[in-house]
Amino acid sequence: MSLVAGHGPLGSQRAGRLSPPVDGSIVLVEPHPRRVRAVRGEDVVLDTEQCLLVHREGQPLSYAFPAELAGELPAAPVPEAPGYVTVPWTAVDAWFEEGRRLVHYPPNPYHRVDCRPTTRRLRVTVGGETLVDTDETVIVFETALAPRLYVDPARVRTDLLRATDTSSYCNYKGVATYWAAVLGDTVIPDVAWSYDEPLPESEPIRGFLSFESPDAVVSAELPAGQTFR
Numbered sequence: 001m002s003l004v005a006g007h008g009p010l011g012s013q014r015a016g017r018l019s020p021p022v023d024g025s026i027v028l029v030e031p032h033p034r035r036v037r038a039v040r041g042e043d044v045v046l047d048t049e050q051c052l053l054v055h056r057e058g059q060p061l062s063y064a065f066p067a068e069l070a071g072e073l074p075a076a077p078v079p080e081a082p083g084y085v086t087v088p089w090t091a092v093d094a095w096f097e098e099g100r101r102l103v104h105y106p107p108n109p110y111h112r113v114d115c116r117p118t119t120r121r122l123r124v125t126v127g128g129e130t131l132v133d134t135d136e137t138v139i140v141f142e143t144a145l146a147p148r149l150y151v152d153p154a155r156v157r158t159d160l161l162r163a164t165d166t167s168s169y170c171n172y173k174g175v176a177t178y179w180a181a182v183l184g185d186t187v188i189p190d191v192a193w194s195y196d197e198p199l200p201e202s203e204p205i206r207g208f209l210s211f212e213s214p215d216a217v218v219s220a221e222l223p224a225g226q227t228f229r
Contacts, residue, residue, distance in 0.1 A: 002111040003028060004057040006144035011057055028055040029064065029081045032109075036063060038073070038092040045073060045092060052081055053106065060105035062086050107171045114141040115150075115204035120221040122149045124211045126181040126188055131211070132156045138205055139222075142172070149220045150208035153194075161209075166190050173202040179209070181216070188215045 002008050007015035010026045032053045038046035052064040064084040067075065073092070075085035089095065095102040121135040134155040140148050166178035166189070179192040191213040198206050211218050 002061075002108045002143045003055045006146075008144035010055065011144070025057045027057075027080050029053070029078070030055075032063070032106075034097050036065075036106075037096045038087065039094040039096070040092045045071065046087070052078075052084055053109075054078060054080070054086070061108050063106055103169045103171065105171070108143075111143045111172055112141075113143075113172045113201045115139075115202060116141070117204075118149075120149060121219070122151055122211070122221070123219040124191075124216055126160075126191055126213075126216045127183045127186060129157070129160060129181070129183055131160060131181065131191075131216075132209075135221075138208060140202075140205060140210075147222055148210050149222065150205045150210045152208055156192075156209055161192065162187075164189055168193070170195075172199060173205070174198045188213065191216045 003010045005011055007013055009016055009018070010028060012025065030053050032051050033049060035049050036051050037044055046065065046069060048065060048069050050066055054062045054064050064078045064081050064086055067083055067085045070085050070087055073087050075087050078084045078086055089105065097106065116139050118137055118139045119135045120137055120139055122137050123133040124131045132151055132155055134151060136155060137149045137151050140150060160181055160183065161179040162182050164178045164180050168176045170176065174195050174197055176193040176195055178190040179194070181188040181191045192209045192211045194207055194209050195202060195205060196207055
């Protein structure tokens with residue numbers, strides 16, 4: 001993601017422009033000087049500092065390894081990197097980059113999360129109840145994605161929120177907890193989420209809430225999108 005996703009510089013919907021112009025999809029293959037390990041059961045089945053990163057539009061970021069290191073693991077050749085192969089993420093039980101266990105796909109070195117305090121207003125109503133209305137917020141700028149507002153739970157009607165069983169994972173923010181709005185006998189699921197134990201780059205939004213739901217009216221004062229044509 002990042003380079004090839006959303007409005008990234010190598011994606012089909014890039015916000016900026018390349019000079020000279022480049023048409024069609026672009027695949028970037030680059031060295032990745034970090035130790036990557038794959039574990040199956042109690043065995044380390046791949047351990048190398050010689051992998052590549054493959055940025056391909058429409059697909060998650062992936063590692064490519066020298067073919068001889070894949071051993072008996074299932075592997076597919078990388079046309080843009082002769083002699084290298086990709087290994088399916090699910091072929092092993094766990095992936096590690098240096099000391100961090102990974103989920104879903106490798107972290108992208110070009111992906112940045114920038115959390116800034118701001119006075120942009122956030123107002124959220126659900127079923128006629130106002131859950132939050134404040135201009136004391138944190139705006140999160142995340143590479144190739146639209147900015148979002150997060151808010152301290154002290155500014156939220158948390159008495160109307162209840163944690164749900166829904167969760168998701170972000171390589172740059174961590175595990176998200178989702179919250180339902182409870183209005184009397186009516187439960188509106190997953191109107192908000194928060195990161196209770198965020199990864200270091202997202203520490204400023206620890207425990208803060210962000211809102212989005214088709215059943216909620218979310219008014220967020222965000223920067224206007226801009227693209228070059």
